[in-house]
Every structure is written in structure tokens, then in C-alpha cells.
Amino acid sequence: MTKKAFASSADLGEKQQTLEVLAEGVYALTAEGDPNIGAIEGEDFLVCFEALATPVAAAEWLAKLREHTDKPVRYLVLSHYHAVRVLGASAFDAEVIVAHENTRALVAERGKEDWASEFGRMPRLAKGADSVPGLTWPTLTFSDRLTIDLGGDRGDLVLQYCGRGHTEGDIVAWLPRQKILYAGDLVEAEAALYTGDAFHRDWSSSTLDRVAAFGAETLIGGRGGVSRGRAAVDAAIAQTRNFLAVMIHEVGAVQERGGTLKEAFERTRAALVDGYGHWPIFEHCLPFDVSRLWDELSGIERPVVWTAERDREVWDQLQD
Numbered sequence: 001m002t003k004k005a006f007a008s009s010a011d012l013g014e015k016q017q018t019l020e021v022l023a024e025g026v027y028a029l030t031a032e033g034d035p036n037i038g039a040i041e042g043e044d045f046l047v048c049f050e051a052l053a054t055p056v057a058a059a060e061w062l063a064k065l066r067e068h069t070d071k072p073v074r075y076l077v078l079s080h081y082h083a084v085r086v087l088g089a090s091a092f093d094a095e096v097i098v099a100h101e102n103t104r105a106l107v108a109e110r111g112k113e114d115w116a117s118e119f120g121r122m123p124r125l126a127k128g129a130d131s132v133p134g135l136t137w138p139t140l141t142f143s144d145r146l147t148i149d150l151g152g153d154r155g156d157l158v159l160q161y162c163g164r165g166h167t168e169g170d171i172v173a174w175l176p177r178q179k180i181l182y183a184g185d186l187v188e189a190e191a192a193l194y195t196g197d198a199f200h201r202d203w204s205s206s207t208l209d210r211v212a213a214f215g216a217e218t219l220i221g222g223r224g225g226v227s228r229g230r231a232a233v234d235a236a237i238a239q240t241r242n243f244l245a246v247m248i249h250e251v252g253a254v255q256e257r258g259g260t261l262k263e264a265f266e267r268t269r270a271a272l273v274d275g276y277g278h279w280p281i282f283e284h285c286l287p288f289d290v291s292r293l294w295d296e297l298s299g300i301e302r303p304v305v306w307t308a309e310r311d312r313e314v315w316d317q318l319q320d
Contacts, residue, residue, distance in 0.1 A: 004319050006312065007121035007284045019064045020226055023178045025154070027068065028220045029061055033191050033280025034125065035084055036220055038182050039065055040175065043151030045074035049173050049182045051088040051136065053119070056128025058088030075148060077159060078138065079184030079222070080167045081106040082197075083118040084125050089136040098146065099138035100161050102169030110305045111135045117306045121284065162186065162210035165203035166195070166222075168302070174214055181214050181233075185222030189236040191280045193243050196288035197303040200296060204244035212237050223280060246271050251293045265290045265318045287318040 015032040022028055025041030038049040046069065052058045076094035078086050081103045089097060112135065119126040140146075146159040155177040162172060166185040173182040185194065186207065195203075212234070219227040219236055227236045250271050254264040268290050276282055291314050292303055304310075 004283060006315055008125075008281060009121070009123060011122075011284075012124050017061075017064070019068075021068070022180055022218055022220075022226065023175075025069070026175065026178060026180055027065060028182075028226055029064065030220075030225055033223050036222060036224075037061055038173075038220055039069075040150065040157055040173070041069055041071060041154070042074065042148075043154060044071060045151075046071045047075040047077060047148060047150075047157055047173075048073050048092055048094065049077045050079060050085050050184070051076060051092065053084040053122075053125045054088050054128045055091040055131040055133075056088075057125070058091035062091060077171070077173055078103060078136070079172070079182070079186075080170045081111060081114065082167070082185075083111075083115045084122060085184075086136040087115065087132045090133050096140050097136065097138045098140045098142075098159065100169040100171050101141040101143050103167070103171075104138045104141050104169075106167065106169055107135055107137060113305050113307045116308045117311055120308045121311060160210075163202050163207035164199035165207040166193075167197045168199060170207075172211065172214075174216075179215065179217040180220075181211070181216035181218070182220045183211060183222070186211055187219060187221040187236050187240050189219070189221045189224030189227050189232075190239070191221070191223035192276055192282035192285050193240060194281065194285040194289065195244070195247070196285070196292045196306060198289075198292060198296075200244050200248055200293050204241050204248065208237055208241050243272065243276060247289060247293055248297075251290060252297055255294070255297055261291065261294050262318060264294055283319065287314050290318065 015034045017031045020028050027039045029037045040047045073092045073094045076092045076097045078099040144161055148157040150157055158174040159171050170184055170186050216233050219233045227233045247268055250268040251264045254267055269286055
């Protein structure tokens with residue numbers, strides 16, 4: 001049997017990017033399962049959501065955005081600390097970079113390691129890797145909620161921490177007037193979940209409960225298409241919750257009977273592949289997902305730091 005190429009190292013084909021206007025002055029860029037990104041117009045400024053992996057990649061997004069608005073970026077909001085979401089920040093020339101206080105701590109604790117790890121796993125996303133000037137540091141952090149007045153009659157943008165999930169610092173961006181939610185990687189719409197830095201039990205229960213409680217009518221997840229209408233939003237949240245629940249059940253069952261991590265991976269893949277295996281980055285993510293969940297169920301509360309070396313070790317152990 002042919003050995004699977006490491007993570008997304010063989011995924012080198014360009015993805016079709018689609019800029020969508022979700023409401024007046026509300027934008028999303030999706031890209032066939034690559035990381036999504038967005039922007040919201042204030043009266044005389046922009047709030048951008050996520051930064052992509054490099055300034056070169058971010059500049060391409062900004063060029064598309066500039067076809068619709070020339071307002072300066074006042075706020076760059078980062079949903080969490082992962083490199084492919086934050087290292088393009090310098091392209092935005094933002095006055096303020098906003099994130100959860102836990103995200104800033106995670107950048108300090110493991111930002112350099114994550115940078116090397118993610119660029120090694122997803123080299124296509126690291127377009128112009130040498131354009132990254134260094135780690136991205138938030139300049140404004142909060143613990144629970146931060147409200148940005150968009151000015152005029154545009155209403156508010158609410159940044160909210162919903163609890164531990166994809167990482168321990170994920171935030172969402174909510175437009176109450178339009179009922180539009182940028183959910184970051186707390187929700188994926190027909191894209192597999194990466195849970196290598198996750199808190200699966202919190203995420204699958206109380207955190208997603210809080211996400212669902214917004215009652216969004218449009219949802220932009222971390223990857224996948226825009227979910228439009230309550231039925232589609234509910235389906236995206238349910239799909240995310242089910243992926244986590246299946247993982248917890250299968251890995252937990254193997255642990256309870258004294259099985260091995262390899263057995264847990266094989267059981268989990270078998271349980272998920274029919275429903276999720278055709279979705280983007282499924283094969284890439286699953287070894288890292290199961291490894292983290294195995295640790296979590298073993299009592300290791302916080303995720304072990306991923307390094308480029310550890311990535312390869314786990315991949316070679318599980319994904320052959």
C-alpha cells in the first residue's frame with residue numbers, strides 16, 4: 001500500500017477563491033476548504049477577521065476587498081493563534097490587532113513552534129513565506145466580550161469568547177443586526193475538523209451550545225462554504241458537534257478496554273470516513289486529532305506543543 005503523503009504536503013493545486021457580499025458592507029472570502037477570511041465595514045473604517053498565513057497571501061485578499069471599499073483597516077480580529085490564520089497580519093496595516101487574552105499567551109508559549117509546524121504541514125498556504133516579519137502579537141485583548149461600534153447606523157460588532165474549543169482562545173464575531181456570525185474554526189461547513197490543540201469535551205458541549213445560541217442566519221466557519229439560513233447554520237454546527245462526539249466515543253472506547261493509540265486512530269477513522277472522508281483535510285487532520293484526544297482523555301489537560309518533529313513522529317506512527 002502506498003504511504004500517504006505527509007499532512008497537506010502534496011496538496012499543491014490552487015483553490016478557487018470566492019468573495020461574497022453577505023450584506024451591505026459585510027464580506028467573506030472562501031476558497032474550497034482553505035481558510036476563510038472576512039471583513040466588515042464601519043462608517044469610516046474596516047474590521048478584518050483573520051489574516052491568512054503570509055503577508056503575500058493576505059495582500060491578494062486585500063486586493064479583492066479593495067474592489068469594494070477603500071476604507072482603512074482599524075481593527076484586525078484574530079479568532080485564535082494558529083499560524084495560517086495570523087502570520088499575514090502585517091499586510092493589513094491595522095491600527096489595532098484584537099484577540100482573546102488566551103491567544104496572546106499561546107503565541108508567547110508556542111507561537112514559534114506552531115509557525116514551523118503549520119508551514120511544514122501546509123506548504124501551499126505559506127505563499128511568500130519569507131514575507132512574514134515575525135510572530136503576530138495582539139495589541140488589544142479581552143476575556144469575555146468586546147463590542148466595536150461600527151458608527152452611523154451600522155450597529156455593533158460583538159466579539160465573544162464562547163469557551164474552550166478548537167483552542168483555548170477562540171473568539172467569534174457577531175453582527176446582531178444582520179444575524180451574521182464569523183465562527184472561526186469553532187464551526188466547519190463541510191470541511192474536516194482540526195482538533196490537535198482542542199478541548200473536545202468543552203467544544204462539543206457548552207462551547208457549541210453558546211455558538212448555537214446566537215441564532216445566526218448566516219454563518220462563516222473556518223473552512224468550507226458560507227452557511228445561509230437557519231437550517232444550514234444548524235446543520236454546520238451539528239456536523240461539527242457530531243465529528244467531535246464520534247471521536248470522543250471511539251477513542252474513549254479503545255482507552256477503556258486498554259487498547260493502543262494506533263487502534264484508536266483506526267477505529268475513529270473507520271467511524272468517520274464515510275460521512276467526512278471526502279471533505280477537505282480529513283486525512284491530514286485525523287492523526288493529530290486522535291493524538292490530542294488520546295492525551296486529553298488520559299488526563300493531559302492542555303495540548304502538548306506541536307513541533308515539526310513531533311508532527312512527523314505522530315504521522316509516521318498513525319497515518320501509514
